[in-house]
Amino acid sequence: MGSNPHGTAELAGFKYRFVPAVQNSSRTLLLLHGTGGNENDLLDLGRSIAPDAALISPRGKVLERGMPRFFRRLADGVFDEADLLQRTAELAEFIELACRTHDRDPQSLIAVGFSNGANIACAMFFKHPNSLAGAILMRAMVPFQSQTPPPLNRKPALMLSAENDPIVAIEETERLAELLAGADADVTLQWSHTGHNLSQPDIVAATRWLEALV
Numbered sequence: 001m002g003s004n005p006h007g008t009a010e011l012a013g014f015k016y017r018f019v020p021a022v023q024n025s026s027r028t029l030l031l032l033h034g035t036g037g038n039e040n041d042l043l044d045l046g047r048s049i050a051p052d053a054a055l056i057s058p059r060g061k062v063l064e065r066g067m068p069r070f071f072r073r074l075a076d077g078v079f080d081e082a083d084l085l086q087r088t089a090e091l092a093e094f095i096e097l098a099c100r101t102h103d104r105d106p107q108s109l110i111a112v113g114f115s116n117g118a119n120i121a122c123a124m125f126f127k128h129p130n131s132l133a134g135a136i137l138m139r140a141m142v143p144f145q146s147q148t149p150p151p152l153n154r155k156p157a158l159m160l161s162a163e164n165d166p167i168v169a170i171e172e173t174e175r176l177a178e179l180l181a182g183a184d185a186d187v188t189l190q191w192s193h194t195g196h197n198l199s200q201p202d203i204v205a206a207t208r209w210l211e212a213l214v
C-alpha cells in the first residue's frame with residue numbers, strides 16, 4: 001500500500017481507499033461513487049453515517065470522457081447490460097479480496113452507492129447477492145431491464161430517492177422497489193423533496209437506518 005497506509009491502493013485492478021474501523025467495529029461500508037467521482041468522494045459521507053465502520057472505497061474502472069464509472073452506458077439512462085454483468089462480477093471479486101486483505105467479515109458488508117454506484121450495488125443484488133449484507137441505494141435505477149433478482153431472503157435495502165430527480169423517474173424507482181421487494185428483500189423506500197444530488201435528509205435517513213440494523 002505504499003508509505004501511506006490510508007492512501008490509494010490497488011487490488012483486482014481497482015484503485016481504492018481503505019479506512020480502518022474505529023473501536024473494533026465489525027461493520028464495513030463499501031462506498032460506490034457516482035459518475036465522475038473517485039475513491040475519495042464518499043469517505044466523509046461514510047464516516048458521517050457510520051462513525052465506527054471500516055470503509056472500502058473503490059474507483060470505478062470504466063472511463064466515460066475521462067469520468068470514472070462502474071460500468072458502461074449506451075446513452076443516458078441506457079445501460080450496457082453485458083458490460084454491467086462483467087463489471088458486477090469484477091466488483092464481487094474485488095469485495096472478496098478486499099475483505100480478505102483487510103480482515104473484514106463479508107457478512108457485515110453494507111454497500112452505500114450513489115447514482116452510478118447505486119446502480120452497480122443494485123446489480124450486485126441481482127447477480128451476486130451473497131457479496132453484500134445489505135445496501136443503501138441513493139438515486140438508484142433498475143440495473144437489468146428484463147430480469148428479476150434471485151431470492152434475497154430479507155436482505156435489507158434502503159432506497160433513498162428524490163421526487164424531483166431529473167435522472168431517475170418516480171416510476172422507475174417504484175419499479176425497482178417492487179423488483180427488490182418481490183424477491184423478498186427488506187426494502188425501505190424513502191423519498192425526499194430534492195433532486196439527484198445528495199442532501200441532508202439522505203444523510204439523516206442513512207444514519208438512522210444503519211443504527212437500526214442489527
Ligand code: MLT
Pocket residue numbers: 034035073077115116117119141167
Ligand atoms: C449517472 O450519471 O451516473 C446516471 O445517473 C446513472 C448511471 O448512468 O449509472
